[in-house]
Amino acid sequence: MAKSKRGLGRGLGAILGEVGESYENSLHADNDSLLVLELNIENIKPNPYQPRKNFDESALQELSDSIKEHGLLQPVVVCEDRYGEYILIAGERRLRASKLAGMESIRAILADIKFDKMRELALIENIQREELNPIELALSYQELLNEYNITHEELSQKIKKSRVQITNTLRLLNLEKFVQDYIMEGKLTQGHAKILITLSPDEQRIATDSIIGQKLTVRESEMLIRNIKTQNSIDEDRHPKMINKSHVDRELLHSVLTELLKQNFKANLRNNRLYVEFNQNVEIVDFLKKIQFKA
Template sequence: MAKKTRGLGRGLDAIFGEVSQAYENSMGDSERAVLELSVDIIKPNPYQPRKYFEENALQELADSIKDHGLLQPIVVCEDDSGEYVLLAGERRLRASKLAGMSTIRAIVADIDIQKMRELALIENIQRADLNPIELAYSYQELIDEYDITHEELSQRIKKSRAQITNTLRLLSLEAFVQESLIEGKITQGHAKILVTLSPQEQRLAMDSIIGQKLSVRDSEALIKNIKNPTKTPNRSQNPSNISMELLKEAQEILQKNAYKTSIKNNQICIEFSQDVEIKTFIEKISH
């Protein structure tokens, strides 16, 4: 059965209209609505799109809270059972617990509990503090929930259609690449150019990017080589007639002298990690 299209006037507009207005009203009336709540009684928002919290940054925030207190309250609402559910400020709540705080200042917002997911998406997308993968999932949720196009979403959240489309493409990456992006081992620029590769090629390229600390430009050249590998001569048709046994013998001598080497395409490659190693090598072969 085809999915029923929701009217934008009462659908996505509600997210950036009615809900955000209710949120702002509660924030504006914070003196009356602020409570000191036990950190243990606040339930997480089940629709929170943010999944990854960098440990060092959390610890820094926890240290700041210890020294200066919590400068901005979190935002909660009451569910049908009268319990408090977190709407905004999960990082602050986690850092407060890490700092050993037993209570936390919280604004109690008068917002329909059914709009928790929408508010969580607003809070994160507008603050731009999601990592690229979490942001992509947030975009996808909005598109699926309201049955809209990338262009329509672009108009509502005031971001370019190209930015939305490129971000959504990250969801097609293999899980290990997404994890590396989340952890900051690669950038979104690196991830974007890995999308066109097969899973095996993604692994090969990502390992090279991380291991060699390649820039995005260097990574683009690497990916071109992966897609269009240069044909190398067959070992059985060695045009240079170099003996592999002699190459290995030379490699052993170099390795005994503490040189890191490898044999590729009938060539011995010597690897240097410091300028002083190169200077020492030059001095040895100059005598």
């Protein structure tokens, strides 16, 4: 039986809009509102469904310094679970930065939200606020599509992102795991990722090592990938039998390539052939001195 479609909730924007309005009202009220609380930081638990895994340490430090100087300008948002404990809904960067600043308590808005909506709200918050890296964003899209059994077009309408952007972002999940890890670490941009998708797993490894080792721009990477594809096509036409019968250890070749790139040599790998480019005699001499690599 096909999985029935479930509708996405009102979304974080609508909920936070109402909460924000109540907060503004409380600032001008004669009596204290129970909606805005001063909570011990240690009593606020993180959202277990938070899709964001990576936080920029330097940006957190800047926010922490700002909080020390000016205080927290915008409260975090929490809800209460069935055990009476406070769970963070929005504002993880503010919470982390406040901890870094040595704050013992933090202002928090208590929202009337059911705990079973936490995953959806966490996903939508980060998508709408554009706080996820490309892989985290793709995983969030995929989770919403699977959870609610909706199409790319329907998701587009719900989260106000273009269908093309959603589809292209989801394609990043077809990349090899090591490429995805580099994207999450910020060593590759989404621009690099888009052109790497067209490559085979082996070609992705070759191109990625070259891009990172030589710090290539997206445009330079496009030229590299065109060269890889062209050369592979020529080699396959000239030596189809030799390529098919090769028993060369590709991982060993990749390790040698990585070492060469670390040593700042211009090198690439094509169909079990390792190419090193020299522009001056001194480079050849330097290469011969460093040729003993630990494979």
